[in-house]
Amino acid sequence: MKIVVFSSCSNNFGDLAFGKRIGLKLRDKYPKAEISLVTDPKDSPRGKQAKAHLEKINLDSKFPIIPIDDYQQNYRYDVPADLIIIGPVLNIKEDLVINILAKNNPTVPIVLMTEYNFDDWVIRDLNDKIMRQKGFSGSILDFPTGINNLGGIFIENQLVDCDLTKDETRQNIFNKLTQTSNIILGNASSNDYINNTNIAVNYSHNNARRFLTVHSLIVSPVKNVDVINLGDKNQIDKTVLKEQSEKLLQKGFSKVIYASIEDGSEVVAQTNNNGPIYRVIHTGMVSADESLALRQLCGDFGGATGDQSYSEAISKSSIVVYECQTWKKGFLDAMVALGNTIDASGKLGETIRLLGTADSEEKYVTLSSNLRDENVLKGLHDFRLTILKNHDLSINLKYLDDFWNKDLKKKLIDQLSKYSSQLKSLHNHNDIAVILKDLTDKIDGRSLFEILEHWKVDNAHGFDKNNYEVLFNNKNRIAYQIKSLIDSYFSKSQIIHKINSDDDFYIGIKQSIILSDSHKNQPQTSITRKSAQKYLDVILTLVNDLESEVQNTQTNQSDKLLRLCDELKNEIRNTFITLAKENAMNPTIFHLIVSEFKNHATVKLNNFQANSSNLIPNSMNKFDVLKFTIQSSVNESISNSKEEINDSIRSSNTAPYSMQQSLRSNLQELRNEYIQLENITPTPRKNRK
Known part of the structure; x- marks a missing residue:
């Protein structure tokens, strides 16, 4: 996928x-x-x-x-x-x-x-x-994403769930602060720092003035205060800090400090009292991982510029000073509208708007007054919880499930209907077309889970069993196209819905969609032990050819392809063993053994296709030849693959000598194992060649 x-x-x-x-x-x-x-x-x-x-x-x-x-x-x-x-x-x-x-x-x-x-x-x-x-x-x-929109906004669960009382959480945070831990901690331990400091975090381009002005108006000198300003370096935060420094000293802070990673710390203002310290730390640009770690330290006051930093800020803090760019007015309006649904008086909505637009002394006074109102603070708390609960993009991705699954079902139904029409035109497959229509109706009218459960019940109790038996023994090419189509739908739908169905049942579903040879106006070609062996030889040659190609051209899919080749070889080996141990000479038995191999191999091939990509052209061509040959009839595979096998041998002859030897010895090893097993379980001489 x-x-x-x-x-x-x-x-x-x-x-x-x-x-x-x-x-x-x-x-x-x-x-x-x-x-x-x-x-x-x-x-x-x-x-x-x-x-x-x-x-x-x-x-x-x-x-x-x-x-x-x-x-x-x-x-x-x-x-x-x-x-x-x-x-x-x-x-x-x-x-x-x-x-x-x-x-x-x-x-x-x-x-x-x-x-x-x-x-x-x-x-x-x-x-x-x-x-x-x-x-x-x-x-x-x-x-569309945003508040009151279908998509919602990104919520960072690691910020929502952050518990700073846990030592492990504190340690993990500071392990990620590779650029900023020295300037933040100085000589203090991480535990002492967190216990003795109130922390506010802002991501800013032009938002520093509003953020620092509002913060300095409402802050109290209970502990040391650190305002961590993320983003490109500029002097706005330092300028505003100098403007607000006297007010901060009057509040009871003993020092006002500006610090940056590049220039270190500078005392902007101080008194002789023993009060706490107010410090602004400008970090400059940091990695996304470090930015989230700094947000984890943040208290209930945060700042943001743009969508992504707002997502981080609201995930951790209920008071968010938002830099509202001109093209983001619609987002701020949506915030205000949500605030007004929580507080009909309009005061919460007014506060949210001022947090995004305040730019004058008068507006700052109104905003600081509102932020001292307990009802407004509770409203901001409820506003944040409403966003976390009802506007989380992760939760709203459920709409993507429905859309994606409907699209898959539509394509599957369209293709099955096409096949059904083709079969009707053949006249001798009318009953098969009826059964395909029944399958299409089931897929159209039910969820994937219901379809699976329905088929389990039907198979367990024998409902419609005759219909599915009619579809059993055939090597018609369209049957394999139908099976591959259904396999693709089920494998992708299981990823969407995270449904795990066991392989046997999965194979049973696909096996039921095989057209019957008895409906053809031509004699059925029997499968013998020898033709089944030759068919497996053909498949093994193609698997080895694909494996050689992968070993010659390493890509990011090489490991997956090599594992697929190993799995297919195991299927081939197991089928050789089953053929050798089978005493019955009934061609139907050999047909069932080969059909079981085809089904198991096709599942592996389709699962690889559903979960992989980035095949280079040569590998993709060899993969396609392998899949087509496996899904063709036994005798067609043997006769039609001569040219492809010769090409494969020529291709393998261009490989290093050791690789050629490995390919040939692998093939000979399986053949020897087949002969040994056949000797263990003798069969009548007249049936051997």
């Missing part, structure tokens, strides 16, 4: 942080899915900035980062997505995205996400452009 997130580099890297965060949330929700981030062209200024920034913020998550031009060039082999997320919409290079979609005519479902409470026209515009692309047949989900 492959999910691709498109996210572009913009001013201050907020959009890249958005892309990374949605990737993390999707990883939590779909742990079996492979997630990649696609960003700006690698040689563009934005692309170079994105690469440099992601090398810092991506260390803790290790997402594959793919420039969009590489994605476009290698679409077929590297990243064929099962789901595409574009977010936040607006700054992404939509012309490049549209070009990719236009060239590949995808059926992939697409989710469009905005910045928090951004204007709806942004999504509608891109939606229309995608839908107008010739050949596009996917589904689109408009998923």
Whole structure:
């Protein structure tokens, strides 16, 4: 299962942080899915900035980062997505995205996400452009984020659940403060620092003036106070601190200090009293991991600039001073509207608005007065809890489940209907078409869980059993297409819904969708022990050929492919053993043994495809030949694969001599094992060649 997130580099890297965060949330929700981030062209200024920034913020998550031009060039082999997320919409290079979609005519479902409470026209515009692309047949989900929007906002659970009373939590925090621990702690221990300091954290570009002004107006000299200011270096926080220093001394602080990592500490003002110290620490830019650790130290007063820092601030603090950029007015309006639903008097809404817009002495006085009102403080507390409970993007991703599953079911139903129509045109498969329609109706009308439970009951009690037996013994190519289609749907749906069905039942479902040879107007070709052995020889040769290709060209999928090859060899070995031990000479028995191998092997191949990507062209071609051969009839596989096998042998002959020897010895080892087992369980001489 492959999910691709498109996210572009913009001013201050907020959009890249958005892309990374949605990737993390999707990883939590779909742990079996492979997630990649696609960003700006690698040689563009934005692309170079994105690469440099992601090398810092991506260390803790290790997402594959793919420039969009590489994605476009290698679409077929590297990243064929099962789901595409574009977010936040607006700054992404939509012309490049549209070009990719236009060239590949995808059926992939697409989710469009905005910045928090951004204007709806942004999504509608891109939606229309995608839908107008010739050949596009996917589904689109408009998923606007923000307060009172479908998506909600990001909530950082490690901030919500942070308990600073635990020694382990304190230790983990300071272990992450690689850049800032020295300037913050000085000579103090981490425990003494936390016990004796009230801490406020702000992420600021131009928000430092409002943040420090409001904080200095309401702070009390009960303990030492540290105001940690994250973000690009500027002198606004130092200027404001000097302006407020006399007021802070009058409140009872003994010293006012400004500290930065680059320049160290400087006493801005002091008195001779023994009161606590008020200190502003400017950290400059730090990693995402360190930023979150600093937020864990924060008390109930925090500051933010933009969507991502607001998510962090509200996850930890109820009083959030928000820098409202001109294009973020809609987000602030949504905050105020939520505040007014909590407090009908409007005072809470007024306070929230002033926290985002106060810029005059009069407004600061009103704001500081409101923040001393117990009802307003309770309202801010309730406001934060409401966001955590009802506006959490992680919870609202449930809408993505429904969208994605409906899209999968739609594609499955459309394809099954197509197969049903093809079968009706053959006339001799009308009853099979009826059964396919029954299956389609079940998939259309029920959830995945209900379908599974329904089939378990039917199989257990024999309901419709004759219908499924009619579908049993066939080597028709369309039957394998139907099985592969159903296998893909079930494997992906299980990732979406986290349903675990045992392999035997899973194989049973697919095995029931096989067209019967008895419905063909031609004699059935029997399978003998010898033809089954030759068929396995063909498959083993192709597996070894794929394995040799992987060993020659190491990629990030090599380990998965090598494990797949080992698993297929084990299936081949087990089938050789079963064939050798089988005394009956009934061709139907050999057919059942081979069918069981086909089903087990197909499950492994489809599961690999559902959970992997990035195959290079040669590996993909060999994988496709292997899968097609396994799903073909025994005699067709033997006769039609001569050319492919010769190509495989020629290919393996170009490999190092040791690898050729390994391939041949592996094949000979299985054949010898087969002969030994056959000798253990003798069969009549006349049936041996």
